[in-house]
Amino acid sequence: MTHSRSLSRTRRCRVERLPALRRADRLDARRVSISFVNVSLVRLEGEQVAPGVTARPFTLDRRFRNTWWVGTAKGAVEFCSFTAPDLGEVARAQVKLGSTLGEAYPTYTPPRHGSTEIDLLEVRPDLQRRGFGSDAVRLLLVEFPGPHIAASLDAQSDRFWLSLAWKRHDHPNERGSALFVHPH
Numbered sequence: 001m002t003h004s005r006s007l008s009r010t011r012r013c014r015v016e017r018l019p020a021l022r023r024a025d026r027l028d029a030r031r032v033s034i035s036f037v038n039v040s041l042v043r044l045e046g047e048q049v050a051p052g053v054t055a056r057p058f059t060l061d062r063r064f065r066n067t068w069w070v071g072t073a074k075g076a077v078e079f080c081s082f083t084a085p086d087l088g089e090v091a092r093a094q095v096k097l098g099s100t101l102g103e104a105y106p107t108y109t110p111p112r113h114g115s116t117e118i119d120l121l122e123v124r125p126d127l128q129r130r131g132f133g134s135d136a137v138r139l140l141l142v143e144f145p146g147p148h149i150a151a152s153l154d155a156q157s158d159r160f161w162l163s164l165a166w167k168r169h170d171h172p173n174e175r176g177s178a179l180f181v182h183p184h
Contacts, residue, residue, distance in 0.1 A: 039090065039132060041139040044079045046072075056094075063124045064092060077119070078144070082136045090127050091136045094120040095144055102149055105169040105179045111147060116140075118150040137164060141182065148182035 044057040049072060057079050058069040069092055073079075076098055082091040099117035102110035118140060123133045141148060150166070152158045161180035162168065169179040 038084050039135040039139065040083050041136070041143055042081045042083065043143070044081060046077075046079060058092060061089070063089075063126070064122055068092075068094075068120050068122060080136075080140065080143070082132065082139065084132065087127065089124070090132045091121065091123040093118060093122075093136060093140060095140065097144070099149065101151060102169070102179055102181070104171065104176070106172055108149075108169040108179060108181060110149075115147045115149045116144040118148065121150070133160060134164060146182060146184060150180045151177040152180060153177065 046054040046057040049055050053072050053074055054077055055072055056069055058064075058081070060066055060070060073094060075096055078095045078097065080093040080095065081089050082093070084090045096117040096119045098114035099119075100110060100114050101117050102108045102115060118137070121133065121136065123136070150161055152161060158168070158178055161178075166180040166182055169181065171177060171179070
């Protein structure tokens with residue numbers, strides 16, 4: 001069954017049932033696809049393997065950090081794969097809904113219901129600095145409710161989030177990650 005609705009002139013949303021996937025026994029085969037310019041977002045749902053623990057639905061791929069994408073994740077998480085014509089999968093994301101991550105940052109007041117946290121975002125190394133990460137974030141902003149936050153892992157991540165004009169909040173512990181908040 002396929003459902004389509006137009007989001008704008010350049011974006012479309014499509015929900016469809018997929019045929020068997022490589023790890024179909026670990027997946028709910030529902031897939032949601034949104035396109036933005038030349039990048040499409042596909043939502044994948046992993047199988048709940050224990051209360052609050054979900055199997056990540058990604059397959060092994062040497063182009064990505066498999067320590068991030070294989071195994072399990074805790075909490076209310078959503079998984080996204082981003083594809084582009086002639087390139088296949090260009091990026092991956094793990095999103096936490098209702099995140100309370102911002103509570104540790106004194107300069108940020110999180111909403112009572114939590115935030116949508118872009119927990120992990122990775123663009124294939126051979127495709128970095130070509131706009132795929134920015135497009136992936138724009139698609140995530142459309143797909144998931146705000147407010148949106150992300151924690152930075154390193155200086156490269158800091159530069160990425162700042163390039164998108166997200167507001168930086170420093171952790172009170174100097175060794176803690178910076179928190180970036182979408183400016184709405």
